[in-house]
Amino acid sequence: MKIKRLEIGRFGKLRDYILDLDDGFQILYGDNEGGKTTIMNFIYLMFYGGAKPANINGTVNPRQNYLPWDGGEMSGAVVFEHRGTEYRLEKVFRKSKATDMVVLWNNSTGEKEAVPKGEEIGTRFFDMTASAFEKSLFVGNIGASGSDDDISSRLSNLVSNGDETVSQKKILDRISEAIYDLVNKSGRGGKITVLNEAISRLGEARQTAIAHEAERKEIEKRLREINACQDGLKEKSAACGRAVKEQEKLEQYRKLEALADMGRKIADMAAEAENSRIPFEELKEFADECESIMKDAEAAGKLYREKLGENVGNGAQGSTGDESAAPSLVEITEEDKDEAVRLDGQIRHLQAALAHIKNSILPEQEECRQSEHDLENSRILLNTLEKRIGELESGRAGYLESQASLASAQKAESDAKNRYEIEKAGSESYAVLSRERIRVAEERLNECRLWTAAEDRAVDSGSREKVNMKLAAAGAMIAILSAAAGIWIHPYCFAGIIPALVLIAVAFLQKGGRSRNAAGSSGQNAAGSRKSELSAAEEKLRAVRTAEMAAMEEKKATLKTLGEELKRASAETARIESETVLRKAAYDEYALVLGSHERESENRKNLERNLASQKKKLVEKTRQLSDIASDYQEDQDAAEWSRQKAEELEQAGISLYELLNSKNCIDLEDLRQKHTAWQTGRKSREVLETLSENHAALKKAFLSKIGTYRPASGFAEGVEILNGLRGKLQAVSGLMKEYEGQKKALGLHQMTLEELMDRKAELEAELTDAEGRMPEILSVDEIGSLQQEMENCANETERLNGLEKDLHFEQGNLSAKVKSLNLVDDEIKTLSEERDEKLEYYEALKIAGDTMEAAVDELGSTFGPLVNDKTAEIFSRLTNGKYRNVRVTKKFELSMQEEGGVISRESRFLSNGTVDQAYLSLRLAVAELLEKEGIRLPVFLDDVFMQYDDSRLRQGLGFLAGYAAGEEKRQVILFTCHKAMADWAIENLPGTSVRNI
């Protein structure tokens, strides 16, 4: 291939520039910055428009770099010859290779060649890549490349891989660094390792999160159970509270009832005190009036008695000075007197009986009734408790049953565990025994095999007999020869007899053995028997193995079954344990109620004892009453009996009063005296009659007055009635005070009796159930039990609240301590994706590294020797045979060997000129190796002799001229800024073309 002409329209600083190039070696000279590099890059981009020349910064678009200075479009043409045909390549550079306008003319035919879009013309013609083209085409000056180390490494690179810009080591190091960045050498660091560790930690965190979630669910379950218990306790406490409240209302009701009774009693007493003529409110005034009249009567009586005393002193009357001695004005017969005495006796008798009933029998009867009432309440409570005990019995039985089941389950679990362990141990020992049995069977088989082999050898021995005879004959011959030699040659030769004897002995021993075998086995029959034994032993071994395998399988199956049983037993134990805990509450309540029942039973017994004692006392008092009230019976209602007797008493009183009044007597004694007086004398009766009449009138007035309240049989009775009235009024007043006091204590002091009754009715309505029953009155102990129960509920609730708080705290801790499962899953997903992406890159890096190393090896075994040989050849020609070898050491260092020398010298110990020569040799060698068969590319050399001394320069120019004119002619173009070099070439190298650019 030859470049014949360059026509640069616009390219960088060049414009309308034409450069014709000749065949062979030619020198283009010009000043620095004259456009040498521009010309080279123009050629490069004309053939490889998509590539970028190596001397242009990596981040700069080369098209930008060579934008024409005048702002026009980059354009140009190259005329070249390839395989005998001339072409003209025209190109207008646009933004990218794809948009470039390319025209290729075949000058031989004058026709355009088709150029598909994007095709690189260089690839079509030179069958090589842009970089290979660049390496082949352009050779620079290594001396300008930098330090010695840099030069050395570039040379090494050239030798080791054909590209001076990059070293194998660096390429491999870059890949290794990238690998170790992901997974370092020790395997304990690197990005992937870090990610794997993080994922592993997250895996653990995930397990923890799963465990914590389960734990949280368990806490929630426990919280639900606690809440259920709290609700139960709340309900129970509320029920107890209602019962206590009900009892309080009941107590209030009873107090209201007592207050109402008292009010009614006051009203009754008032009603009893008043009569139809005098209302209660006027009774006090009435009593005061009566008392006034009574005092007047007493004063008149006193005057009368004084007068009567005087009369008696005057002998007008009897010796007695009292009123009874006054002359009676009314006739009083004996019958009157007797009737009055009878009535008086009856009255006294009834009063005594009534007093006894009131003071002794009635209180006793009341106490008995109260005791019976208490006893009934006790019975109801006991019934309630027994009913509750009955209800709780199943809970208690359930708890006891659970406890029994738990013990049983624990035992079953323990048994299952024991069975499992025993079976496991048995299985292991059986495995040992099994192996032993197999081993014994194998030994037996081996034994049989050995015996069978021995039999076989015995059968074969007959055939070897002749051989042994020969052996004996040979031994005898050696012995004879040894003896002869010992006699005629040297005594040492006698030693030959020893091996001869050994041979004879061996021969005879084998013969003896064969004889024995022949005698013992009796031929082939014995061998047949052994073989059948061998078969039997093999059969037995197979059978033992099969049986042992089957037995082991069975053992494994049993062990598995027992293992599953153990798991089931453990699960059952856990289930029963939790069930037992749940049933404990019912059991505890049962114990509590049972305690209450026992206490109430004891209470009831006490009540029964009290009632019996009270009844006994009542019988005793009734018996005492029989003396004064024979008609009263033990089982009779004392109150009713008293009412009847009071009526009788009132009737007797009225009869006596009427009798005394008709006889003008105050009382029975008065009647007796007047009867006596009537009988004994009538003196001075007229004198005293006036006083007596006055006195009698006052008394009558008094009796009349008091009679409006209640009739009195005499003045004394009248006084008594008046006093009685006074007493009643005082009793009512006292009771009223107490009544008001109690009302005040209950905060009801402003309520009337009717209002009290209404309030009582309200309470009654509240307390009465649908069937009209009032709640039972509970004893203080019972109410205490209820309050205790409420307190227990409160304590238990407080305990459960604490537990609930702890669980909430624990729950909060669980949430705070660990990441949520979702978060962990998300993080694992994110990191795994990241890790997988890196892992893929890592795998690709490993493939790249392995492949690169394989490429290095292959290059070392192919390209390396070739480039060495080719370089050595060129280097020898370039140095006129001074150096014959160029080698690259294992450390990738370049060394050179002088012709006739045996020691290689490393490049760093050579002069710059020699190094330049080596570099040029290497570049040309590499270029040749990169070229395709039959294509000789031009070589553009950029001041490659800059560091050469004159002698070397001449050598170099001569070499290039020769290189261009070699067997396969090549276009060699040397750019230089040294005109002297061009001049020297013109003079000394005929055919060299020189052109000023």
Added chain:
Amino acid sequence: MQGIKILHCADLHIGAGLITIGSRARKRRAEILMAFDRIIEECRRAGVQALLIAGDLFDGVDVRDTDISHMKERFASIPDTIVAISPGNHDSVSEDSCYMSGEWPSNVLIFRGGMEHAEFPDLGLRLWGAGFGSTYVDVPLLPQASVPQDDFINICVLHGDLVGKGQKSNYNPVSVEQIAASGMDYIALGHVHKRTEVLKAGKTSYAYSGCPEGLGFDESGEKGIYMGTVDRNGTSLEFRPICARMYIDLEVDISGKYGTMETVEAVIRKMKEAYGEAFRNHLYKVVLTGNVVSEMSIDLDAIKARLEPEVFFVKMRNRTELEIDLAETARENSLKGIFVRKMLEQISLHQDRNDTVNLERCRTALNIGLKAFNGEVMYHED
């Protein structure tokens, strides 16, 4: 009977960590809450009768009190809309979850356990739903039997994983066969963040609405909700975008480009072409592709630094390949040539074996090896 106007959304993940977008996460979290506000406004504006939230409303149990109270207040502001929530695997119902604490507005219906329903006779509507009780639910929550076929419109809200018949999943496996057998008129699904079209199994229509705001680059594109009418004769729903921003996977071919500035210009041009002037709002994963000349080194950090001020968030990936004639290079008698030849041999082998995994690895290895001639080949982390 008239149809029911619904709005179907799911997977808001309020309070999500969003660790992959670094310092932008905070703002993004606020924007997710704003998406919730837009959903509420949409309900009010369109007179939606049932707002169906198919799970993962929250990203986890720990939700800020302020967010909860805000959401309750917003729910209460649409009293005529029934809000049905079926908690999912991220916001599963537990004693300490916000679904169990405090009062929720009376129009909010939270399904806290297995499948249950509420009837709204005035609307002729029966709403079904079930909630996750823990992170994993591997037993289907959708009942085997059909719901009653009467005059009511049956709508189900459910968080679950659509699987093939007999397949398992830890996230409430739901098969098309189960859906067909359910007898529902519409099943509003959540869990999968990418929406599906409104599909049909038997008489039942169903769809995943996807998430209203994307949460990562695996959830790229426009996000929103489904809105429309469900009646006995069919379901008519349309997708409404509601997201403030999009996660976008953007491939940019930088063939023929040189250096950072040309690459940045190419990327921004591509963004503008695709999303107009609103391109600045979005979150991008820019993947550089195409063929670059062997000597060109791509400085991802420099490119990213220049793109960051232009958009809300950007991360970079380099998947460019070297512009090189591999066949020609393989014929070179040089290290590069031998390396390329050996790599092409491996690629051919894996192609023949149809081993896609190793094929892809070898292609990457080839690219790495070629780049190693010019510069470092470390894994670029962004």
